[in-house]
Amino acid sequence: MHGGDEQHETAIEPGFDFISPRFEEPKFPMHQVWGYAASLVLTFAALWMTVNRIMSPSVLLGVVLAMAVGQAALQLGVFMHVRESRGPAWHLVPLGLAFAIGIGLVGMSAWIMLFKSGVS
Amino acid sequence: MPALPSFVPYLIHTLFPPWVRRPTEIGAEIMMTAAGAFIVYWLLKNKKLQWLWNEWLTTVDHKKIGIMYLVAAIIMLGRGGLDALMLRTNLAMPTLHFINASEYNEVFTTHGTIMVFFMAMPLIFALFNVVVPLQIGSRDVAFPRLNAISFWLFAFAAALFNLSFVVGGSPNAGWTAYPPLTELAFNHTVGENYYFVSLLMTGIGTTITGINFLVTILRMRAPGMTFMKMPLFTWATLNTSVLILFAFPPLTIALLESLLDRVAGTTFFGLAHGGMPMMYVNLFWLFGHPEVYILVLPAFGVFSEVVSTFSRKKLFGYPSMVLSMTAIMVLAYGTWVHHFFTMGAGPAVNVFFGLSTMLIAIPTGVKVFNWILTMWGGRLTFTTPMLYFLAMIPTFVIGGATGVMLGAVPADYQFHNSYFLVAHFHEVLIGGTVFGLLAGVYYWWPKMFGYKLNDHQGKWSFWLFAGGFWPTFIPQYWLGLEGMTRRMYTYPFGMGWHTLNVISTIGGLIMGAGFLVMVSNVLRSRLHREVDATGDPWDGRTLEWSIPSPAPEYNFAVIPTVDERDWWWEEKQRRQSGEKPAGPRPEDIRAIAIPKNTPVPILLGAAFFVGAFGLVFTWWPIALMGLAGVFGVLIYSWFQYDHYRILSAGEIRETEELLGRLGA
Numbered sequence: 031m032h033g034g035d036e037q038h039e040t041a042i043e044p045g046f047d048f049i050s051p052r053f054e055e056p057k058f059p060m061h062q063v064w065g066y067a068a069s070l071v072l073t074f075a076a077l078w079m080t081v082n083r084i085m086s087p088s089v090l091l092g093v094v095l096a097m098a099v100g101q102a103a104l105q106l107g108v109f110m111h112v113r114e115s116r117g118p119a120w121h122l123v124p125l126g127l128a129f130a131i132g133i134g135l136v137g138m139s140a141w142i143m144l145f146k147s148g149v150s
Numbered sequence: 151m152p153a154l155p156s157f158v159p160y161l162i163h164t165l166f167p168p169w170v171r172r173p174t175e176i177g178a179e180i181m182m183t184a185a186g187a188f189i190v191y192w193l194l195k196n197k198k199l200q201w202l203w204n205e206w207l208t209t210v211d212h213k214k215i216g217i218m219y220l221v222a223a224i225i226m227l228g229r230g231g232l233d234a235l236m237l238r239t240n241l242a243m244p245t246l247h248f249i250n251a252s253e254y255n256e257v258f259t260t261h262g263t264i265m266v267f268f269m270a271m272p273l274i275f276a277l278f279n280v281v282v283p284l285q286i287g288s289r290d291v292a293f294p295r296l297n298a299i300s301f302w303l304f305a306f307a308a309a310l311f312n313l314s315f316v317v318g319g320s321p322n323a324g325w326t327a328y329p330p331l332t333e334l335a336f337n338h339t340v341g342e343n344y345y346f347v348s349l350l351m352t353g354i355g356t357t358i359t360g361i362n363f364l365v366t367i368l369r370m371r372a373p374g375m376t377f378m379k380m381p382l383f384t385w386a387t388l389n390t391s392v393l394i395l396f397a398f399p400p401l402t403i404a405l406l407e408s409l410l411d412r413v414a415g416t417t418f419f420g421l422a423h424g425g426m427p428m429m430y431v432n433l434f435w436l437f438g439h440p441e442v443y444i445l446v447l448p449a450f451g452v453f454s455e456v457v458s459t460f461s462r463k464k465l466f467g468y469p470s471m472v473l474s475m476t477a478i479m480v481l482a483y484g485t486w487v488h489h490f491f492t493m494g495a496g497p498a499v500n501v502f503f504g505l506s507t508m509l510i511a512i513p514t515g516v517k518v519f520n521w522i523l524t525m526w527g528g529r530l531t532f533t534t535p536m537l538y539f540l541a542m543i544p545t546f547v548i549g550g551a552t553g554v555m556l557g558a559v560p561a562d563y564q565f566h567n568s569y570f571l572v573a574h575f576h577e578v579l580i581g582g583t584v585f586g587l588l589a590g591v592y593y594w595w596p597k598m599f600g601y602k603l604n605d606h607q608g609k610w611s612f613w614l615f616a617g618g619f620w621p622t623f624i625p626q627y628w629l630g631l632e633g634m635t636r637r638m639y640t641y642p643f644g645m646g647w648h649t650l651n652v653i654s655t656i657g658g659l660i661m662g663a664g665f666l667v668m669v670s671n672v673l674r675s676r677l678h679r680e681v682d683a684t685g686d687p688w689d690g691r692t693l694e695w696s697i698p699s700p701a702p703e704y705n706f707a708v709i710p711t712v713d714e715r716d717w718w719w720e721e722k723q724r725r726q727s728g729e730k731p732a733g734p735r736p737e738d739i740r741a742i743a744i745p746k747n748t749p750v751p752i753l754l755g756a757a758f759f760v761g762a763f764g765l766v767f768t769w770w771p772i773a774l775m776g777l778a779g780v781f782g783v784l785i786y787s788w789f790q791y792d793h794y795r796i797l798s799a800g801e802i803r804e805t806e807e808l809l810g811r812l813g814a
């Protein structure tokens with residue numbers, strides 16, 4: 031099932047070449063080793079910074095959030111092979127939508143929880 | 151006599167504290183032990199253990215998994231219904247205190263949780279499993295083994311949750327489990343641990359099921375079945391799967407953090423150290439509102455199939471049906487604050503979510519009109535599933551209208567947490583979800599088992615269940631307006647609530663009778679079964695009716711090419727006119743790879759169960775044993791290489807021949 035014979039020759043419109051087929055099969059998964067190491071570093075760095083409170087809480091929150099987003103991108107790229115596909119990578123489109131929904135839900139939750147009334 | 155080792159009294163005290171040594175609990179214990187012993191005895195006596203293991207417990211066949219979900223869901227409906235009747239008995243006789251305040255808390259908690267997570271969800275998955283692969287012309291789901299894992303995680307989670315009643319104590323903070331009531335400081339028993347752990351477990355299974363059916367529908371449709379040719383139950387499954395995918399993560403987080411608060415000393419939701427109890431509420435309903443659409447969209451799918459089959463007409467307005475269902479799916483993510491308007495988030499937030507709530511009524515209305523117009527000018531037959539459909543229309547319309555009333559923010563300050571709400575959600579959950587799922591069970595029963603349920607008894611059960619529904623829940627709207635709040639175990643006589651409560655309880659008993667007639671119908675229809683050789687007893691329209699009942703393990707000897715929306719309906723015409731052969735032609739049949747049975751799913755479920763039990767009692771060694779078990783099973787499964795066995799073309803031809811299916 032591997033290899034090029036399965037490839038569907040679909041013409042991709044210019045401007046949509048981010049979904050054009052690409053497929054990698056390296057001998058040794060060096061990418062993944064690096065990805066794993068980087069994920070561990072990002073996780074333990076966040077934990078260490080939080081436990082030792084090296085910055086003010088609001089700055090720390092921002093930094094940890096940024097590291098989390100970075101790690102999510104890293105894992106999607108390295109372990110989920112997000113850009114690879116034998117045919118056009120249509121999954122990138124719903125994935126983008128999923129991110130939009132996710133960010134929307136988080137944003138709305140933040141908005142909701144900003145309430146200032148006496149109830150808690 | 152030598153003294154008992156000291157851990158024995160400790161064990162007895164922890165596992166069987168005084169609140170599980172009340173008459174109801176002891177009764178349940180005796181009954182459960184007796185039933186278990188009887189089943190084991192029967193299996194041993196008839197030498198059925200091997201059969202049970204080979205045919206059912208290790209199966210990865212979606213049709214059998216569907217049937218196991220169905221059995222579990224019906225048992226859970228019985229337990230949830232018994233809980234409901236205990237609650238109703240208390241409210242009809244408020245001075246007798248048939249059960250006391252803390253028991254009442256436990257019983258409404260287990261009732262709500264079981265009905266939503268261990269009755270409605272598995273019943274939905276039963277239909278997904280039984281119907282979807284057949285309806286899209288596929289040989290199985292995308293990941294058969296994961297499908298079995300989903301089932302066993304659910305089954306062991308349900309067992310764990312029900313165990314709480316007799317070992318350690320039931321949860322008691324409502325099906326929503328809000329903090330601070332669930333925090334350790336206010337709630338010492340292990341009950342809430344059971345709640346969090348078992349819902350986490352079944353949540354993993356549910357998420358996997360969502361992914362599985364999403365992939366199945368996207369990738370495994372028969373050739374020619376474009377999106378706009380998919381049957382509506384398949385559309386409903388697709389939308390439900392997307393809802394599951396996005397709704398369960400917030401629930402998982404909320405449950406996990408609550409559990410950590412209880413067993414690891416964190417304060418995510420406790421009031422101390424800046425915990426945010428309202429964040430739990432936000433997360434819970436971020437899941438909870440999509441969840442109500444997870445519960446109702448499959449029912450919409452069933453109704454669409456049922457109304458078109460029994461009107462012998464194409465569904466009216468198919469594209470608008472698809473569009474409205476998808477619109478509901480998207481809008482379902484934008485309304486969750488209507489469950490906590492009274493938190494006081496301020497007018498901007500409340501108005502936004504009030505409006506989005508009302509907006510969702512529009513696509514729902516579109517669906518109701520389309521169903522009615524499908525019947526218009528059709529040739530109707532009033533079978534049991536069709537009756538459930540007809541009964542749904544008025545209940546769902548009233549339930550939907552009161553839902554819009556609850557969405558009106560200022561009015562909600564009055565309705566919130568009153569019996570008005572209890573009436574509303576039962577009206578949509580029973581009138582929508584349960585009627586729909588029961589219609590689906592009656593409708594697809596012949597596909598699952600090869601014979602119909604008796605229609606006469608089905609109608610008896612229908613009239614009792616749907617007839618009892620109105621006196622049970624309509625009076626509760628008035629009770630709510632008169633100020634009776636939910637989750638109260640008693641009330642003073644002078645409030646003027648007694649008559650309406652008695653009516654409601656009588657209605658509940660009638661519904662209970664309806665359930666019993668349904669169970670007896672299942673048993674009697676099996677004893678006196680009239681085998682249906684056609685595979686198409688309702689003169690159906692979609693692919694699943696084109697194959698024998700019950701479907702052979704490979705489903706389709708030859709996968710059909712779909713060219714029409716109601717393919718089977720058109721195909722029948724073509725076959726009658728001799729334009730097409732009457733069945734698959736022998737020369738078209740090829741060998742088929744069938745996934746092999748495997749013990750991995752049930753063992754994985756059991757390992758999870760052990761670990762979860764350890765977590766409930768915070769006995770870490772046992773929890774670690776469970777974890778080790780999970781890894782052990784996974785490692786064992788890595789070294790299983792051949793997952794498939796080959797069914798040769800000859801064998802398939804023989805089976806089809808025996809079933810009288812081969813075309814010339």
Ligand code: HEM
Nearest residue numbers: 234237238258262265266270324325579636637638658661
């Ligand atoms: C057989 C008919 C049923 C009857 C007579 C019934 C009765 C009740 C009663 C008396 C309560 C407690 C009200 C209170 O004290 O606040 C309740 C709560 C509830 N019921 Fe039902 N019920 C039935 C079926 C169902 C079904 C089919 C579902 C879901 C699919 C369901 C879901 C719930 C939920 C979620 C709660 C809220 C529990 C809580 O407050 O935490 N019920 N029901």
Ligand SMILES: [Cu+2]
Nearest residue numbers: 439486488489
């Ligand atoms: Cu809602």
